[in-house]
Amino acid sequence: MLKYRVLSRSCHIFHPKSLSNNTLKSESTQELLQTLGFIRRSQAGLFQWLPLGLRSLNKLTGIIRNRMDNDCGAVEVSLSAVSSKSLWQTTGRWTNSELFKFKDSKGKQYCLTATCEEDITDLMKNYVTSYKDMPITVYQITRKYRDEIRPRGGLLRGREFLMKDAYSFASTKEEAFASFQELDETYNKIFKDLKIPFVSAWADSGDIGGEFSKEFHLIHESGEDTLMSCKDCGDISTLDMSQSFPEKDGQYLGDVDCKYALTKDHSTLICFYYPKNRQLNWNLALNVMDKDIDLALRDKPNDLVLEAYQNDNEDIMFSKILRVMDCRLNSKSNFPDFPLKEYLKNNFGQIDDVSIVDAQADEICGKCENGNLQSFKSIEVGHIFLLGNKYSKPLNVKFVDKENKNDTFVHMGCYGIGVSRLTGSVAELGRDANGFRWPAIIAPYKVSICTGPSNEENLQRIKDIRSKLLDNSSIDVQNDMLDQFNEKLGIGARIKLSHAMGIPLCVIVGPKNWPNVEIEVRGIRWGKRDQWKTEFEKKTQEWNWKCTENENGIEKHVVPIEHLAEVVDILLRDM
Structure with a gap:
C-alpha cells in the first residue's frame, strides 16, 4: 500500500496544476x-x-x-525492430520511401520495420x-x-x-x-x-x-477516411472499393477527363474517360480490365504513358486502342481531343456502361443495384x-x-x-468540452475519489471507501482507483481534473452528507444506455439510492457508503 501511494504522488509532476475551460475546449486532442x-x-x-x-x-x-x-x-x-535489406529486396519492397534505412559500421544496409x-x-x-x-x-x-x-x-x-x-x-x-x-x-x-x-x-x-x-x-x-454504406443491403466498403451507379446513365454533359494506361504487355493503349468533376477509381478500372494493367505507369502523366506506348510498338497505326467509358457519359459530353493522329478505326475497341469513378452519396449501390x-x-x-x-x-x-x-x-x-x-x-471519439471520456475498460482509472484538504478526517474517509471497494466490488483498488491528487488542488479542481482525464466515475466525499457519498457520472454509456435504471428501480428504496441530474446535464447518484461498491459496479457495466 505504501509503495502504491508513493508511486501515485510521484506521478503528480506529469499532471496540470490547473485547467482553464478555454484549454479544454480549444486544444487539439x-x-x-x-x-x-x-x-x-x-x-x-x-x-x-x-x-x-x-x-x-x-x-x-x-x-x-x-x-x-x-x-x-x-x-x-x-x-527485432531491425530488418535486413536483403529480405525486403527479395519481396520487392525495399524501394518503399517510408522506410527508415541505415547502414551499420560494416556498410550493411537495414531498415526499421x-x-x-x-x-x-x-x-x-x-x-x-x-x-x-x-x-x-x-x-x-x-x-x-x-x-x-x-x-x-x-x-x-x-x-x-x-x-x-x-x-x-x-x-x-x-x-x-x-x-x-x-x-x-x-x-x-x-x-x-x-x-x-x-x-x-x-x-x-x-x-x-x-x-x-x-x-x-x-x-x-x-x-x-470515407466509408460508403448501402441503405438497402447494408454493405460497407471503403471509398476505393465502393462501386456506384447514377440514378440514370448518360446524364453528364460537362467536360470529360481521360487517363491513359497500358496493358501489361504494352500492346494496348487504354483510355479511361470519366466526368472531370469526379475521381478515377483504380480498383474499378482494374476490375474492368481483369487486372491487365501495368500499374508501374499508374501515377505517370498521360504524355509519358503515350511515350511508352509508342516506344514499345513499332507501328502505332496497327496497334490496339481501347476506350473505357464511364456510364455517366454520353455522346454530347465534352470529350478531349485524342492525341494520336494516325490510327486505324478498326483497331479501336470500346467498353460502355461501367462505373470507374469514386462513389458518391445518394448514388445507387453497385453491389445490390437497388439501395442508395x-x-x-x-x-x-x-x-x-x-x-x-x-x-x-x-x-x-x-x-x-x-x-x-x-x-x-x-x-x-x-x-x-x-x-x-x-x-x-x-x-478523439469520446472527447467533449470538459476533456476526455474513456470507455471504462481502458480508462487510466475507473473511479476517482475527490475530497477536500488532506486532513485526518478525509484520509480516514478515503481509507473507508477503499476498504468497501476492495471487499465488495470488482474494482481493482490498486489499478482502477485514483485517490491521490496534488495537495494544492481544492475539491472543485480535483473534480474538474478527474472529469478532464476521462475517469468514468467520480466519488465525491464531504463532511456534510457522510456517511453518504456522491457519485458524478462522467463516462459515456456506450452499451444499453438505460440498463442501469432497472437495478436502480429495484434497489432505490432498499439502498436509499438517489439519482438526480443538474442544470448542466451531469448525472449524480447519492448512496450510503455500505452500498457504494454495488452501485459503482452497476454504473460501470455499460461504460
Whole structure:
C-alpha cells in the first residue's frame, strides 16, 4: 500500500496544476493528451508515453492479448525492430520511401520495420515444414517505424507507433480462409470489448498485397477516411472499393477527363474517360480490365504513358486502342481531343456502361443495384489481409503436404491493429468540452475519489471507501482507483481534473452528507444506455439510492457508503 501511494504522488509532476475551460475546449486532442499528462511530444511524429497514458495503453494491450491468446489460440513472439535489406529486396519492397534505412559500421544496409511480413515469413519457414505444423497464427505487440514526411493527427499518424501484428500460416486456401474468418471474429470481439461504435469494411489491399482485405473503423467526423454504406443491403466498403451507379446513365454533359494506361504487355493503349468533376477509381478500372494493367505507369502523366506506348510498338497505326467509358457519359459530353493522329478505326475497341469513378452519396449501390449509398467519415484502426502466396513464394517457404511432396507454398494472412493509433482515436471519439471520456475498460482509472484538504478526517474517509471497494466490488483498488491528487488542488479542481482525464466515475466525499457519498457520472454509456435504471428501480428504496441530474446535464447518484461498491459496479457495466 505504501509503495502504491508513493508511486501515485510521484506521478503528480506529469499532471496540470490547473485547467482553464478555454484549454479544454480549444486544444487539439494531441495537445490535450499532453496537457493532461498522457503523452509528451519529443519531435514531429514521436511521442513519450507518460504514466497516465501508459495505464490506458497497457489496458488496451491486455484486452488484445487476452483475445489473441484465448479466442484464436495465437502464439506471441517478439521480432527485432531491425530488418535486413536483403529480405525486403527479395519481396520487392525495399524501394518503399517510408522506410527508415541505415547502414551499420560494416556498410550493411537495414531498415526499421514498418511491418513484418518479410521477417515473420523468414522466421516461420524454419517451423512450418509440414502440413501437420499448420494452421498456426503468431503475433506480437511492438513498436513500428514509418518515415512519414508530414506526421499529423498526433497518435493517429506518427513516425513511431505501437502495433499488434499477427500472421497466419496454412497449408491450403480453405485453411487460410478459415484463419482469416477466425481473426475477423476475434477483431470484432476486441472492439466490442471496448464498447465503442465501430464498423468493418471491405478494403483495398494496397502495398501489403493479397487476395482481399477488411478494415476496421471508428466512425467520427474528424476521420481522414470515407466509408460508403448501402441503405438497402447494408454493405460497407471503403471509398476505393465502393462501386456506384447514377440514378440514370448518360446524364453528364460537362467536360470529360481521360487517363491513359497500358496493358501489361504494352500492346494496348487504354483510355479511361470519366466526368472531370469526379475521381478515377483504380480498383474499378482494374476490375474492368481483369487486372491487365501495368500499374508501374499508374501515377505517370498521360504524355509519358503515350511515350511508352509508342516506344514499345513499332507501328502505332496497327496497334490496339481501347476506350473505357464511364456510364455517366454520353455522346454530347465534352470529350478531349485524342492525341494520336494516325490510327486505324478498326483497331479501336470500346467498353460502355461501367462505373470507374469514386462513389458518391445518394448514388445507387453497385453491389445490390437497388439501395442508395450514404457516406461517413471514419478513422481506420485495424486491417486484416488474406495474403495467399505473396510472401511465401519469393521467400521460398514450402512444406511437405499429405502426399509427401515438398513443392507447395504456404498460404498466409496478416492482421494488424494500430494500438497507439486506437488509443488516440478513442480519445478523439469520446472527447467533449470538459476533456476526455474513456470507455471504462481502458480508462487510466475507473473511479476517482475527490475530497477536500488532506486532513485526518478525509484520509480516514478515503481509507473507508477503499476498504468497501476492495471487499465488495470488482474494482481493482490498486489499478482502477485514483485517490491521490496534488495537495494544492481544492475539491472543485480535483473534480474538474478527474472529469478532464476521462475517469468514468467520480466519488465525491464531504463532511456534510457522510456517511453518504456522491457519485458524478462522467463516462459515456456506450452499451444499453438505460440498463442501469432497472437495478436502480429495484434497489432505490432498499439502498436509499438517489439519482438526480443538474442544470448542466451531469448525472449524480447519492448512496450510503455500505452500498457504494454495488452501485459503482452497476454504473460501470455499460461504460
